[in-house]
Amino acid sequence: MILLETHELTKRFGGLVAMDALDIEIEEGAIHGLIGPNGAGKSTFFNLVTGVLAPTSGKVVYDGRDITKSRPHQVAAMGIGRTFQLNPLFGDFTVFDNVATAHHLNPGSSVPSIYFNTKKHRENEAWVRKNTEEILEFLNLSRVKDELAKNLPHGYQKILGVARALAIKPRLLMLDEPLGGMNPEEIAFSIGAISQLRDRGITVLVVEHNMQVLSILDHVTVISFGAKIFDGTPEEVRRDKTVIETYFGGDDYE
Ligand SMILES: Nc1ncnc2c1ncn2[C@@H]1O[C@H](COP(=O)(O)OP(=O)(O)O)[C@@H](O)[C@H]1O
Ligand SMILES: [Mg+2]
Structure with missing residues (x-):
């Protein structure tokens, strides 16, 4: 079952397209990654889904309900939990x-x-x-x-x-860059903790630019300049040289 989906979700800030007609489908029970370089639109996606920002156009559907116009407290009451990048x-x-x-x-x-x-x-x-x-x-x-x-x-x-x-x-938990600024030991601890969430039946959306998160993902969507450039399994994204080299500079993520 699809728990969260967006249809052509778009956000413009003046002339800048921060989210460009994004279609995404998140399976209930999965750990889904949304990854992309800095400025790709990850936090914008977060804020659009949680009602912090209103989209310019497009739709957000959660558990079959259109929540595009919902306010943050309503979204929270519907079972969407979140963390903040600045914690x-x-x-x-x-x-x-x-x-x-x-x-x-x-x-x-x-x-x-x-x-x-x-x-x-x-x-x-x-x-x-x-x-x-x-x-x-x-x-x-x-x-x-x-x-x-x-x-x-x-x-x-x-x-x-x-x-x-x-x-x-929460039924859906959204994590904004949970590995940001962590040392290797902390990353290992956090990756363990996040994968345990799935064992509790919580659907997790992880927004991250650190590719180490791939090890716990069931599915991954890659965005750049607000648009989807890849959607598939972590194995598939690892083999996609264009994604790795063009958008992650290759050697940052050995
Ligand atoms: N409130 C805003 N006003 C204007 N531009 C914004 C605003 N929020 C984000 N942006 C721009 O939108 C783009 C996507 O930003 P963001 O979603 O924060 O990226 P990420 O989280 O992937 O690093 C960036 O170019 C950023 O400068
Ligand atoms: Mg961000």
């Missing part, structure tokens, strides 16, 4: 509290119920603590849960961004 964390909060506070979309946590500390609110808080523990365990963050977010190594901060996105129990 906004609460540096002075612990790892645990960063994930716990990311549950705010939960309908149980309305302001009046917090104020009056109702039974419903207390039950909700217990659920949030349990779910937070589970997410941290699942992403191997339990042993750093009491650390302040700002004291974590960069790679762990990125995974903490994923942990926060999981709080809304």
